[in-house]
Amino acid sequence: MNLSELQAKLIAAARLNPPDDRVPHAFERRITALVAARAITDRWALWTRGLWRAAASCVVVAVVCGVASLFLPAAADNSNDLSQDFENTLLASVDQAEVAP
Amino acid sequence: MVLCMERSEAELIAAVLQGDAASFEPLVVKYSPRVFATARRYARRESEIEDIVQEVWLKAFDKLKTFRSEAPFEHWLMRLAVRTCYDFLRGHQRNRESSFSELSGPEEDWLERFVADPGSAAEDAAAAKLLIERVLEKLSPSSRLVIQLLEIEDRSVKEIAKLTGWSVPLVKVRAFRARGEMRKILSRMTQDKYL
Numbered sequence: 001m002n003l004s005e006l007q008a009k010l011i012a013a014a015r016l017n018p019p020d021d022r023v024p025h026a027f028e029r030r031i032t033a034l035v036a037a038r039a040i041t042d043r044w045a046l047w048t049r050g051l052w053r054a055a056a057s058c059v060v061v062a063v064v065c066g067v068a069s070l071f072l073p074a075a076a077d078n079s080n081d082l083s084q085d086f087e088n089t090l091l092a093s094v095d096q097a098e099v100a101p
Numbered sequence: 102m103v104l105c106m107e108r109s110e111a112e113l114i115a116a117v118l119q120g121d122a123a124s125f126e127p128l129v130v131k132y133s134p135r136v137f138a139t140a141r142r143y144a145r146r147e148s149e150i151e152d153i154v155q156e157v158w159l160k161a162f163d164k165l166k167t168f169r170s171e172a173p174f175e176h177w178l179m180r181l182a183v184r185t186c187y188d189f190l191r192g193h194q195r196n197r198e199s200s201f202s203e204l205s206g207p208e209e210d211w212l213e214r215f216v217a218d219p220g221s222a223a224e225d226a227a228a229a230k231l232l233i234e235r236v237l238e239k240l241s242p243s244s245r246l247v248i249q250l251l252e253i254e255d256r257s258v259k260e261i262a263k264l265t266g267w268s269v270p271l272v273k274v275r276a277f278r279a280r281g282e283m284r285k286i287l288s289r290m291t292q293d294k295y296l
Binding site for chain 2 (some may be wrong): 007011016020022032035038
């Protein structure tokens with residue numbers, strides 16, 4: 001059997017039968033509804049993405065501060081220690097009460 | 102709606118990009134027949150065809166930002182359609198290994214007529230159409246796409262490269278392989294029936 005001829009004949013058959021281009025009823029409405037829903041979802045997605053980005057940048061800042069506090073040399077002068085000063089100020093009245101008879 | 106139809110394609114696309122999803126509808130109305138015709142070349146069941154076309158339009162909406170208005174919207178859309186059909190073929194590679202023993206009566210008659218006298222088997226017969234569909238279904242996705250575009254739709258290699266995103270040499274290689282694959286399938290089909 002001549003396979004090339006059979007192939008040519010079947011290809012010709014396919015060419016003679018172009019596919020139908022009919023569109024189902026109200027198909028465009030279905031697509032428009034899906035697209036509109038997608039647009040709304042997209043707005044929420046944008047908002048969510050923004051929040052996640054903000055959260056990520058906060059984490060980065062926290063990590064950088066943590067690393068800096070670990071590796072930067074501690075100040076030799078205690079008077080520069082902000083946390084100590086803050087504690088002293090806050091507990092000053094208690095200290096005075098203890099000192100007073 | 103009438104107002105929308107009067108607006109140019111570029112205006113509709115610009116409106117969609119600015120958030121007016123309703124402006125997408127006239128584009129869907131205008132180009133859906135072509136997209137459906139393309140999808141019907143690669144899928145048989147109507148539910149599958151509708152799924153493919155729906156996916157094409159949703160992709161078109163999502164990727165509309167990437168559309169460059171130098172080329173017609175239709176070309177861009179058809180590229181999306183062809184690539185979506187290719188993805189569909191790759192995802193539905195079923196029944197490719199089955200034999201041809203399940204040919205219908207008219208298909209067998211047509212083949213017998215061809216074997217007896219090739220000139221007497223008409224190309225416009227319904228059986229020939231069914232046979233070529235069967236053969237195409239047995240091809241690998243890339244071979245089917247190439248045979249469809251190159252042999253049946255009579256497109257140039259350059260056009261196919263643009264539609265598929267493949268390079269020109271790759272299209273040529275795949276076309277060579279596809280023809281060989283098709284001949285093998287035809288040979289198997291005739292052996293199943295006549296040996």
